[in-house]
Amino acid sequence: MHEQMPDHRNVGYLTWDEWRRFRIAVEKSLIVVPWFRVAGYLRNEVANDRVNGTSDHPLGVPPTWLAAEEIARLSAELRYWPNLEDVANDADGAFTARMFTRELETALHRWPIEDKPRNVRQVRCQQCVGETIRYRPPEFGGDKVHIACTECGHEYTEDEFKTLIELVTAEMQRTEKAIGGTRRLGAA
Numbered sequence: 028m029h030e031q032m033p034d035h036r037n038v039g040y041l042t043w044d045e046w047r048r049f050r051i052a053v054e055k056s057l058i059v060v061p062w063f064r065v066a067g068y069l070r071n072e073v074a075n076d077r078v079n080g081t082s083d084h085p086l087g088v089p090p091t092w093l094a095a096e097e098i099a100r101l102s103a104e105l106r107y108w109p110n111l112e113d114v115a116n117d118a119d120g121a122f123t124a125r126m127f128t129r130e131l132e133t134a135l136h137r138w139p140i141e142d143k144p145r146n147v148r149q150v151r152c153q154q155c156v157g158e159t160i161r162y163r164p165p166e167f168g169g170d171k172v173h174i175a176c177t178e179c180g181h182e183y184t185e186d187e188f189k190t191l192i193e194l195v196t197a198e199m200q201r202t203e204k205a206i207g208g209t210r211r212l213g214a215a
């Protein structure tokens with residue numbers, strides 16, 4: 028509770044500010060990563076990046092998904108150290124911590140967590156096959172997300188929903204590969 032010391036010394040290889048932001052990033056990542064996995068599939072301007080997508084990411088997969096992947100990857104690397112202090116006390120750890128913090132802060136700035144429920148596109152309800160799933164985003168420090176179909180009322184746990192999103196993403200990646208450069212020739 029009182030571990031936050033009111034001084035501004037370095038913590039290992041991190042400055043006090045880097046350390047502070049790193050710990051916030053770690054805490055937020057638990058909520059933010061699941062959000063980024065779905066944000067690109069919600070019906071709103073968050074998804075607009077896909078339309079103007081540059082060629083450095085696959086057209087079919089939302090950039091929010093790729094951000095989630097990157098944060099999850101760095102997060103897995105950080106697990107190499109037993110705790111956050113050990114991360115800070117190691118040169119490689121501090122390097123990874125900085126990348127992790129930057130990645131998370133940038134993504135969260137680009138795609139802030141929204142406070143309104145949104146309809147999910149491109150993902151069909153497993154019960155009634157409608158594109159009618161509604162997603163209530165997570166909130167920091169509180170509520171769990173709520174995911175349910177507005178048509179048949181079927182509710183999804185976060186895990187079930189994540190699996191569903193993964194299936195859709197994998198399907199998109201396959202389609203991308205299959206049609207390859209065809210898309211470049213212009214609208215069919």
Ligand SMILES: [Zn+2]
Binds near residue numbers: 155178179181
């Ligand atoms: Zn349904």
